[in-house]
Amino acid sequence: MRTRLIDSIDHAIERRLPEQRLFLKSDQGTRFIRLRPSTQAGILACASVVACWTFVVTAIFLMDTISAGNAREQAQRERNIYEARLNALSRERDHRAxxxxxxxxxxxxxxxxxxxxxxxxxxxxxxxxxxxxxxxxxxxxxxxxxxxxxxxxxxxxxxxxxxxxxxxxxxxxxxxxxxxxxxxxxxxxxxxxxxxxxxxxxxxxxxxxxxxxxxxxxxxxxxxxxxxxxxxxxxxxxxxxxxxxxxxxxxxxxxxxxxxxxRGYSGQGGPLLPATMSTSGGGTITxxxxxxxxxxxxxxxxxxxxxxxxxKSPVAMPVKAAFRFTSPFGYRRDPKGAGRRMHAGVDFAGARGTPIYATADGVVTHAGWQSGYGKLVKIKHAFGIETRYAHNSTIRVKVGQRVSRGDRIGDMGATGRVTGTHLHYEVRLNGTPVNPMTYIKAGRDVF
Missing domain, CATH: 1.10.287 (Helix Hairpins)
Incomplete structure (x- = not known):
């Protein structure tokens, strides 16, 4: 039954694909391989599938390459715009100063x-x-x-x-x-x-x-x-x-x-001197x-x-070297794929080891590992303000140490729950997270 089916297929396509013989000559003699029409049709079908698959893969690769190129160009343009904006803000800050x-x-x-x-x-x-x-x-x-x-x-x-x-x-x-x-x-x-x-x-x-x-x-x-x-x-x-x-x-x-x-700056004093009478009519001028x-x-x-x-307020930048602003304060799509979540700070991406500085005078209340934050530094400031510096590679302060604005407290790293090297910077007012850029922008507008 199978032979009849194959013979009928060969007979149907014999006009377009006649039977071929492939001769192989060697020292022992000459042999040939018989290529029936059905065999030739199978070989052509396989070759067509391979060619189509190659064409599709090549097209997809080219489209991905073009898309990646466009994305890189767009990212480069956005980076150039962002750097130009940062330079303009820096010049404006210097002018205001x-x-x-x-x-x-x-x-x-x-x-x-x-x-x-x-x-x-x-x-x-x-x-x-x-x-x-x-x-x-x-x-x-x-x-x-x-x-x-x-x-x-x-x-x-x-x-x-x-x-x-x-x-x-x-x-x-x-x-x-x-x-x-x-x-x-x-x-x-x-x-x-x-x-x-x-x-x-x-x-x-x-x-x-x-x-x-x-x-x-x-x-x-x-x-x-x-x-x-x-x-x-x-x-x-x-x-x-x-x-x-x-x-x-x-x-x-x-x-x-x-x-x-x-209240903190109200000290007065001095030695008690004898009472004297002024002869210059030192009354109060009204x-x-x-x-x-x-x-x-x-x-x-x-x-x-x-x-x-x-x-005494955190109005300074925690990073002074070159960096990229990668995530703002507020709700965002989680970088680890956990859906839309609240981001309680801002992220500054830079090279590993980039110095991190305290943004205001205060006392270190935490200097060590904390889940999610990695190597974390917490500083308590006046007026109920606390700042947090997360994902450090190195911590350079100790608990109880008093720091001043501009003191180096750590180095940028990728410890904790991260996708790459950056600083996660938080400002909390009476325990509630607030946007750190509000303080930084306010400081730039004044100083």
Whole structure:
């Protein structure tokens, strides 16, 4: 039955594939191999399958190669864009730092100017008070002298009238001589008093002119102080607003932060000295300028507290060498294929051994292995903040060690649950993970 089927197949395809014979010649003789039409059809079918399979595999390989090339080009373009963005951010940060330094320099110069102007203003006030007191004394003396002059004139007129009405002999003559002597004395006294009066009037006019000049100078000083205050207030606003915005963007209440910093930096003291009485009238000045200066000093103290708080917050970068930002904070597709999971930090990929630095002052609370994190360093900072540095190859700190911002705490590695060498960096506020880039970006906007 099988032979008939094969014969029928051979007979059907014999027209297209006639029977062939393959002769093999050797020293022993000549032999041949008979290739029936069905055999030739099988060989052709196998060759066709192999050719089709080769073609498909080659096409798939070429498409994968093209796709991989496009993916590499896309990755390279994204990397170039990312590096350009990083360079732009770095330049912007340097520019902001230069502007902040210039603003601080202008601020301190203006502060020195306002100190000098306040000293000059107080000296002008003292001088004006002294001149006004002198003018009042001169005016009092002048009024008293004028009264004495009027009294002397009245006495002279009375004595003259008595002299003219007296006609009795020698007694009258003696009395007249006495009156003449008195009149001469009074006349001399009046002339001297008139000269003193004129001198006092001239001194008073000079004092009035000096007082007017001092008032004009005081007005000019007040205008100059007002301009200085305006520049200082603008500088304070420019410096204070980004600091307040930085902490609010990081989710930290500024009022409680300032109270905590103030409690930590509120020391006072000194030896007890004997009580002394000041003769310079050292009362509290309550004019508008002093109130304005006091408000400015309070704002300066607020800026100083903010800067102390910023020094204690993780606003620096944990990696300073070249790196690639590979994973942001938030939900992501797990790199190990565990589905969509929360990522409580950010990942910085770099070369093995890349130095890792503390981002703020604090105390090391953990330095060792922890499941998933690999070799992990935890640092406790102020205001309930904790930072974590995971997957280290080497840990360079110990538990209980106090570190400062910029201290090297470890080297980048691939320990724990990872797909490659990188740093997993976390920031936790009162135990809750927050986005570390909020602090880093806020620090770049201010410093």
């Amino acid at each position: 230069e502007e902040a330094a210039a603003a601080h320099e202008r601020f301190y110069v203006a502060l020195d100017q306002i100190s000098e102007m306040q000293s000059a203003l107080l000296a002008s006030e003292d001088r004006r008070t002294e001149l006004e007191t002198g003018i009042e004394v001169i005016q009092t003396t002048l009024r008293r002298t004028m009264k004495e002059r009027d009294s002397a004139r009245e006495e002279t007129e009375i004595l003259t009238a008595r002299l003219e009405g007296d006609t009795e002999g020698e007694a009258a003559i003696a009395k007249a001589k006495t009156v003449d002597g008195s009149v001469a004395f009074l006349t001399a006294a009046l002339e001297e008093t008139a000269a003193e009066r004129d001198q006092i009037a001239n001194d008073a006019q000079a004092a009035f002119d000096t007082a007017e000049e001092l008032r004009f100078e005081l007005k000019m000083n007040e205008e100059r102080n007002n301009r200085i205050f305006q520049r200082l207030e603008e500088a304070v606003t420019v410096s204070l607003e980004p600091l307040d915005k930085m902490f609010r963007a990081a989710g930290m209440p500024t009022d409680s932060i300032l109270r905590e910093v103030r 004019d508008g300028t002093s109130q304005r200066a006091n408000r400015l000093l309070k704002e300066l103290d607020r800026i100083n507290l903010f800067r102390i708080a910023a020094d």
